[in-house]
Amino acid sequence: MNPILTFIVILIGFYGLSTSDNIIKSVFCVTIIESGVILLFLNLGNFEGGAIPILNDHLVDIVDPLPQALMITTIVIGSTVTALSLMLCIKIFHHYGTVEWAEVLRREDVKS
Amino acid sequence: MINIPILLIFLPVVTSILVYLFKWKHMNIVVLGSQLILTILAAIYFGHFYGQFEHTHLVLGGWDHRIGISLANDELSMSFIFLSIFTWWMVLAYTFKYGKTDHTFLFFLVFLQGVFLGLLQSNDLFNLFVFLELTTIIVTILIAYKKRGESFRAAIYYILLNTSGVLLFLIGIILIYFTFGTINIVYLHETLTPGDDTMVLRLSYILLMAGISVKSALFPVFTWLPKAHGAAQSAISALLSGLVVKGGIYLFFRMNFLYDNVGIHYGDFFYWVGALTAVVGVMFALSQKDIKQILAFHTVSQIGIIMMGLSSSDANTFYGGVLHTFNHAFFKSLLFLGAGVIIQVYRTKKVTEIRGVMRSMPVVSVFMIIGMLSITGAPFFNGFISKSIIKYGIEDSTIRYWILFAVNIGTATSFIKMSQIFFGPRTVSYPIKNMAQNFALFGFALGCITLGNFYIPFTESFFGIAYDQEFIHVGAFIDYAVTLGLGFMLYHFVISKDYKPIQNIRNFKLSFESANYVFIIYIVVMVTYFIWL
Amino acid sequence: MSRRLFLIAMLGVLFVVFTLSMIELESLYNNYGMRYFLNEGFDDTGSRNLVTAILLDYRLFDSLFEAGILLIAVSGVIWISKHDVEEKNAQFMLDKYKTPDLFVTFSRLVYPLMLAFGFYVIINGHVSPGGGFQGGAIVATAILILYYIDGNKETNIGLIVTIEKIIYLLIILLASLSFFTRGEFFTNFFVPSANPDLKAIYLVLLNVFIGFKVALGLWTIFTAFLKEGR
Numbered sequence: 047m048n049p050i051l052t053f054i055v056i057l058i059g060f061y062g063l064s065t066s067d068n069i070i071k072s073v074f075c076v077t078i079i080e081s082g083v084i085l086l087f088l089n090l091g092n093f094e095g096g097a098i099p100i101l102n103d104h105l106v107d108i109v110d111p112l113p114q115a116l117m118i119t120t121i122v123i124g125s126t127v128t129a130l131s132l133m134l135c136i137k138i139f140h141h142y143g144t145v146e147w148a149e150v151l152r153r154e155d156v157k158s
Numbered sequence: 159m160i161n162i163p164i165l166l167i168f169l170p171v172v173t174s175i176l177v178y179l180f181k182w183k184h185m186n187i188v189v190l191g192s193q194l195i196l197t198i199l200a201a202i203y204f205g206h207f208y209g210q211f212e213h214t215h216l217v218l219g220g221w222d223h224r225i226g227i228s229l230a231n232d233e234l235s236m237s238f239i240f241l242s243i244f245t246w247w248m249v250l251a252y253t254f255k256y257g258k259t260d261h262t263f264l265f266f267l268v269f270l271q272g273v274f275l276g277l278l279q280s281n282d283l284f285n286l287f288v289f290l291e292l293t294t295i296i297v298t299i300l301i302a303y304k305k306r307g308e309s310f311r312a313a314i315y316y317i318l319l320n321t322s323g324v325l326l327f328l329i330g331i332i333l334i335y336f337t338f339g340t341i342n343i344v345y346l347h348e349t350l351t352p353g354d355d356t357m358v359l360r361l362s363y364i365l366l367m368a369g370i371s372v373k374s375a376l377f378p379v380f381t382w383l384p385k386a387h388g389a390a391q392s393a394i395s396a397l398l399s400g401l402v403v404k405g406g407i408y409l410f411f412r413m414n415f416l417y418d419n420v421g422i423h424y425g426d427f428f429y430w431v432g433a434l435t436a437v438v439g440v441m442f443a444l445s446q447k448d449i450k451q452i453l454a455f456h457t458v459s460q461i462g463i464i465m466m467g468l469s470s471s472d473a474n475t476f477y478g479g480v481l482h483t484f485n486h487a488f489f490k491s492l493l494f495l496g497a498g499v500i501i502q503v504y505r506t507k508k509v510t511e512i513r514g515v516m517r518s519m520p521v522v523s524v525f526m527i528i529g530m531l532s533i534t535g536a537p538f539f540n541g542f543i544s545k546s547i548i549k550y551g552i553e554d555s556t557i558r559y560w561i562l563f564a565v566n567i568g569t570a571t572s573f574i575k576m577s578q579i580f581f582g583p584r585t586v587s588y589p590i591k592n593m594a595q596n597f598a599l600f601g602f603a604l605g606c607i608t609l610g611n612f613y614i615p616f617t618e619s620f621f622g623i624a625y626d627q628e629f630i631h632v633g634a635f636i637d638y639a640v641t642l643g644l645g646f647m648l649y650h651f652v653i654s655k656d657y658k659p660i661q662n663i664r665n666f667k668l669s670f671e672s673a674n675y676v677f678i679i680y681i682v683v684m685v686t687y688f689i690w691l
Numbered sequence: 692m693s694r695r696l697f698l699i700a701m702l703g704v705l706f707v708v709f710t711l712s713m714i715e716l717e718s719l720y721n722n723y724g725m726r727y728f729l730n731e732g733f734d735d736t737g738s739r740n741l742v743t744a745i746l747l748d749y750r751l752f753d754s755l756f757e758a759g760i761l762l763i764a765v766s767g768v769i770w771i772s773k774h775d776v777e778e779k780n781a782q783f784m785l786d787k788y789k790t791p792d793l794f795v796t797f798s799r800l801v802y803p804l805m806l807a808f809g810f811y812v813i814i815n816g817h818v819s820p821g822g823g824f825q826g827g828a829i830v831a832t833a834i835l836i837l838y839y840i841d842g843n844k845e846t847n848i849g850l851i852v853t854i855e856k857i858i859y860l861l862i863i864l865l866a867s868l869s870f871f872t873r874g875e876f877f878t879n880f881f882v883p884s885a886n887p888d889l890k891a892i893y894l895v896l897l898n899v900f901i902g903f904k905v906a907l908g909l910w911t912i913f914t915a916f917l918k919e920g921r
Contacts, residue, residue, distance in 0.1 A: 053709045056329070057702045063322060064674035064698055072318050072670060079325050087332050090716075091725075099741040100820065101733050110725040111732070111741035112335070115750065116284055118742070118824050119757045120328065122905075123291045126764035127321050129912050130298060133768050134314040136916075141307035147670045150311055164876050168863065171759070175856050178766065218752050219869075219878035221735070225727055227752045262770055269763065276756070288756050295760060299767035336716060339723030358712040358719060675698060682701045685708050 049089045055082035069138060069145045073131045080124040087113045160216050162203040163229045163279050166239070169196055170272035178265040186257040189250060189268055197243055204236050215344060224340040230281040234480070237620040238278050238408055241487055245401045246271050252495055252598035253393045263303065270296045277405055283331045283341035286409070287324065290373065294320045297402060301390045312389035315670055316382045320372055322674070327369025333362035343416050350419050357689060363422060364684045366413050371680065374406025376465065377434040378676040380458045381668045387454040392498020395450060399457040400491035404483050407464060427687050428469035433561050436462025440568030444653055445664040448507045449497050452572055453490065456533065459565060460486045466562065467548040475551025477621045482544035485609055489532035489541060492602035496526040499595055503588050509575065513582030523580055525599040530573045532606045535566060536638055537630050540610035546629045570645030575653060735883055737890030738817040746822060747897050751866055751877040758901060761908040762859050765852060772915040790839050798836045805833035813902035817894040827905025834910050838917060846914050855907040862900045
């Protein structure tokens with residue numbers, strides 16, 4: 047895959063973030079952006095014919111191991127962000143009975 | 159000696175986990191003990207390396223410095239470390255009673271300190287990303303801590319907007335890694351030359367700055383801040399407004415240090431971003447009626463003033479901006495904590511409903527007045543010094559000078575509006591029983607007055623700049639009186655009438671989609687400015 | 692509509708800039724890091740899997756805080772999921788639906804295999820693909836399947852969280868052991884010239900700790916979602 051294609055994934059995430067009016071959709075859009083970033087990093091570290099970064103006795107051309115290590119960190123961070131935001135979504139639903147940004151705002155104004 | 163930074167990071171982390179594990183009644187005493195050790199360690203470290211901070215470069219694990227993670231300190235990061243340790247002392251004192259019973263809260267609060275100290279000292283770009291995300295997550299939990307509907311909404315708005323910003327920061331890091339093969343900030347600073355000024359580098363600069371703009375609440379993407387800081391508990395609001403937002407500002411000058419030798423002219427752009435932030439923040443603050451919302455919007459406007467100082471290429475003005483970061487930390491924390499006490503007693507946040515604070519709680523009101531004098535820039539208080547430095551720095555350009563003046567008038571107006579809570583008959587009784595809260599207020603008030611009068615030794619030892627100019631003269635008093643007078647007129651004839659446009663501004667809320675929309679426009683403007691102009 | 696078209700135009704601008712810089716990057720590409728890891732990686736750390744070498748040795752500091760993020764998220768999710776205020780819209784999905792029998796039977800078959808595979812990935816993290824984080828996630832998935840087999844399974848979240856916190860302290864302790872043996876923080880406590888088999892002790896130990904921590908953390912997060920509101 048090409049890094050430019052992965053950038054399109056990131057842009058799709060941003061398009062979704064700025065058009066979707068549903069909180070759950072927004073959470074998923076952030077996840078999409080994050081997947082795009084991970085793919086981008088792995089793609090740039092990769093090259094055609096590169097072996098996995100596990101050393102054998104005979105020396106071969108390996109791909110850059112650093113992006114892979116950093117992306118494990120990013121995946122863990124992303125999963126915690128997703129878990130936390132989904133829990134917040136559940137709570138918002140319990141409080142307002144909806145997960146639409148505008149509707150939540152309207153019901154809050156009615157309350158106060 | 160060189161390993162002290164690691165202790166500075168892990169001492170609070172380990173203490174917080176012990177708090178969570180043992181849930182003992184006197185755990186907050188333990189926390190204060192570890193805080194004391196932390197303070198002593200930081201002081202020893204500073205004393206040992208004072209004047210030779212280039213030797214503090216510590217590569218963890220002893221690897222090649224282009225491969226391993228490294229920590230590095232300089233005068234600026236040390237000054238921020240002392241500021242954060244001081245702020246945590248005061249916030250821990252303020253929440254002393256609360257911390258006895260609620261250990262989960264204490265756990266998050268103390269853990270955040272370790273993470274924030276790590277953010278200040280890290281010298282590795284990806285490590286900075288990890289710390290940024292960790293700060294975002296802890297702050298989200300602290301915002302949602304009260305478990306009200308509005309705090310959940312503020313928390314999710316905060317975490318989603320900030321995460322998308324921080325992910326852009328990560329793309330910037332990726333581009334730097336593949337262009338230079340390393341992500342060590344000091345190394346990059348030394349090796350980067352004007353010859354490296356390529357489009358990739360510029361794009362990485364733009365993406366890093368986009369992430370930082372969200373974190374530090376600059377003009378188009380500041381909308382998360384008033385929601386979050388308004389919905390959190392007062393102690394947390396003080397911490398977030400006073401310090402954690404400054405993490406973004408700190409990264410702003412760390413990243414510009416990285417690109418120092420490339421010769422990217424960022425000054426004008428960020429001056430105007432800062433000016434817009436200041437003006438818009440004041441405009442919103444003027445229309446608000448909720449006491450915490452007023453303070454939160456003033457954080458936005460003061461960040462704008464800080465950026466006006468930081469974007470200057472002149473060292474004096476630049477450090478004026480840094481000094482204002484410190485001053486703002488003191489007076490804004492003071493105001494938030496004072497407001498917290500008042501809200502706790504009066505059980506309402508509306509400025510129009512709170513009356514007679516001066517009679518019922520005189521001590522708190524004196525501290526609040528000190529904070530208000532500082533933020534409006536009265537002589538002998540700390541806000542005055544840094545605002546004067548920034549004012550003298552941009553005096554050559556008339557329009558820039560008048561923007562700052564207008565922002566000052568707006569600030570004065572909104573605090574004249576807020577000062578109405580002091581007058582009126584005594585309505586509630588407030589026996590002083592929580593001395594720890596008053597102690598925290600006293601600490602910040604002392605900071606305001608000390609920095610306002612003895613700023614020269616401070617700036618000399620931390621920034622290496624001696625401001626020999628005499629700021630306090632007759633002109634300054636006249637200036638302040640004119641500001642107050644114009645502010646009073648503005649309040650009396652416009653704001654207090656509550657016209658329709660003001661109501662519209664008050665009810666204007668930028669939805670989440672629009673915030674992201676504006677964010678994308680902001681990035682495109684940056685691309686146009688930095689690449690095609 | 693015009694709003695969306697303008698948005699697409701904006702994203703198009705970003706796309707063009709990114710494409711141009713990607714073309715530029717091809718001539719600038721710097722693989723210093725890759726060459727360093729290929730030449731020095733095994734001798735420095737004793738790990739054949741270079742990703743594990745980076746995670747557990749070169750950039751151990753990052754991994755500590757990566758585990759720390761999970762720790763924070765676990766406590767945060769548990770705190771937020773508890774409710775002591777009136778919430779009227781709460782509905783509980785799991786009470787209404789029964790898991791299909793076929794799924795339950797297969798889960799029973801697959802469960803031990805998944806557990807064994809998870810432990811394999813954790814323990815062999817330094818010689819084959821895998822490691823603590825990945826293996827921990829697999830083990831957590833295996834445990835979560837138990838909830839499909841028996842939906843009313845009771846879990847003592849408090850105990851799990853306590854164990855998780857203690858394991859995190861142990862990870863920090865293990866990571867800083869090297870300071871007492873070598874004077875350097877956050878690396879292998881054997882000297883770099885030691886036999887790779889000796890160094891592997893450290894890697895396996897740290898992988899096991901991280902694996903358990905991640906498994907317990909994910910388990911707790913899932914339980915918090917499952918029991919939310921009860």
